[in-house]
Amino acid sequence: MPFFSGVGEPVGAVIGAAAGAAAGAGAAAAAQAAASSSGRLRIEPDQVDGAITVFRNALANVEAEVAQARSDITAFAPAGDAVSNDVASAFNEVGTTNALAAWEGAIEQLRSIIEQLEAAKQQHLTTDAGNAGMLQQPSA
């Protein structure tokens, strides 16, 4: 499961293996470069905004691919020969179920990563604001 480092640690966010795969799917060069050999993605605090953008773009692209694939299935026109019809039947009976499950998994994972990055960003901002407030306290 993806997770993030605790507040105050130098790393802004650490995401599990799924994030690396998702970043690759989204052609996120920066995120890919940051992927560690363990399959986790380490994101420095100043890179969180960029990472959020990368994963939002990845989500938009995956959702567009899914929308197009669904339309292609609905508008599918079998060639009329027996082989085409057999392939179409097999896909309709099994393929659509499997395809939908795969799409749901990918999209849920991307949404989860974005939510966690946004939470990490918010937590970082809150911590920074708290530290700044402490520094501004007049000494007794």
Place this chain on the structure above:
Amino acid sequence: MNPRPALALTAVLAAVVVAGCGGTENGSPTTAPPTTSAGAPPSPGGSNGSGTQRPGEIDLAGADPCAAVTEQQAAAWAVDRAPIAKQMGASTAIAGAPSCVFGSSAEQTTFLIATSGDVGLPDFVEATPPSPTREEVEVDGFPAVVQEGVTSAPERGSGECYAVVDVADGQLLLVQFSQVAAGADKRLPLDSLCAKAREVAAAALTTLQGG
């Protein structure tokens, strides 16, 4: 997964009227002949070569589906990201037709618009597998069919519905409205997805007519 009957592969000429996608008719039929998207003189409504009754004809040859709804119109469906241009697959009844996907991260919805300048609704219906949910409707006076997609699992927040509009002889507008794994507070029933597909189609007709 919502159990779905396997789709028969025999093509049918006529759309089957079966309950499934409800929703109210969006807008009222246009009485004045609309202009075409290319600005050419509009074809008269009423009778035409195919005998299909329409309030006018809309020429979709060369139309850009990403421009079929304006930013202002798209706000009605909370679209919050840039449209993405796509293309219909090679094995579809409208192979190669331009398409465009609009998305709302806030509502966890997407809609796709495709425009075909060389395949009409009767040919589309004949070429594609019949759907038990296919229903004949009108969208702003234009003949259309609405049908649910086969990759739907409403209990998991996944659903899709289509409105396919007969805009001219040999030309059609296809709209898909869908969700994938939408959160419990975002999920829309299939009849709502169908109603929204018709809303988007009506908006696109307005834009494509130059309105």
